[in-house]
Amino acid sequence: MQRIVILTGAGLSAESGLGTFRDKGGLWTKYDLEDVATPQGFAANPVLVHEFYNARRENCLQASPNPAHAALARLQAAMPGQVTLVTQNVDDLLERAGAGDVIHMHGQLMRALCAACGHRWDAPRVMQPHAPCPACARAATRPDIVWFGEFPYQMDRIDQALARADLFVAIGTSGNVYPAAGFVQEAALAGARTLELNLDASANAGLFDETRLGPASRIVPGWVEDILSATARP
Numbered sequence: 001m002q003r004i005v006i007l008t009g010a011g012l013s014a015e016s017g018l019g020t021f022r023d024k025g026g027l028w029t030k031y032d033l034e035d036v037a038t039p040q041g042f043a044a045n046p047v048l049v050h051e052f053y054n055a056r057r058e059n060c061l062q063a064s065p066n067p068a069h070a071a072l073a074r075l076q077a078a079m080p081g082q083v084t085l086v087t088q089n090v091d092d093l094l095e096r097a098g099a100g101d102v103i104h105m106h107g108q109l110m111r112a113l114c115a116a117c118g119h120r121w122d123a124p125r126v127m128q129p130h131a132p133c134p135a136c137a138r139a140a141t142r143p144d145i146v147w148f149g150e151f152p153y154q155m156d157r158i159d160q161a162l163a164r165a166d167l168f169v170a171i172g173t174s175g176n177v178y179p180a181a182g183f184v185q186e187a188a189l190a191g192a193r194t195l196e197l198n199l200d201a202s203a204n205a206g207l208f209d210e211t212r213l214g215p216a217s218r219i220v221p222g223w224v225e226d227i228l229s230a231t232a233r234p
């Protein structure tokens with residue numbers, strides 16, 4: 001039995017029309033991440049932060065999964081219990097392509113979080129600054145997004161999966177943001193083979209055993225077919 005851990009980044013959803021962060025024209029070339037992706041930015045200007053995530057949520061609602069999302073869902077269904085899907089993406093395109101149990105380590109656009117009591121609920125399409133929490137009624141509603149300076153979600157589960165992985169695959173991520181950028185080393189130390197699938201080689205491309213370059217919509221389905229035909233071989 002082969003255990004596969006897959007880490008995805010913004011490049012997976014780029015061809016669905018969702019912007020990446022650090023590419024030419026990416027979100028962090030238009031916005032200062034300190035303003036919209038830190039607790040300090042939210043405290044200073046919650047209206048701006050809500051506007052930013054409301055626009056991204058709307059963009060996500062208008063988008064559809066691409067063949068790369070569909071291929072990963074197909075792989076997960078074909079290898080039950082063997083594929084751990086970890087994403088830095090806050091969109092729900094993997095789920096809409098049919099994937100289940102996706103670990104959203106940086107949170108989800110479609111969820112709301114109360115900064116006062118920690119309650120979570122489905123986000124409305126447009127989140128209002130100072131909206132009351134449905135559990136504690138405090139005006140502390142925020143997007144359920146992990147901001148810089150906060151701890152990514154489900155790290156214990158991710159570390160366990162990396163420790164048992166036979167193959168680690170990073171897809172469409174620039175390798176700039178930790179802890180995700182360190183998963184390749186963690187998996188390699190545990191004995192896994194490592195593969196990068198990306199449009200451009202990432203900051204830590206040299207750490208991977210193999211790199212395949214190209215758009216996700218082409219190279220991810222190609223890789224999934226390789227795996228499925230190898231596992232089907234007698």
Ligand code: OAD
Nearest residue numbers: 009010011014020021022088172173174198199200215216
């Ligand atoms: P980046 O914007 O840093 O990197 C996007 C990666 O996707 C790059 O390596 C591109 O080469 C690649 N790419 C672009 N188009 C592609 C395509 N069509 N097919 C395949 N690859 C493509 O995005 P991430 O690495 O995901 O965190 O960024 C990591 C984190 O930084 C995000 O989760 C976000 C951001 O700040 C938070 O907001 C907490």
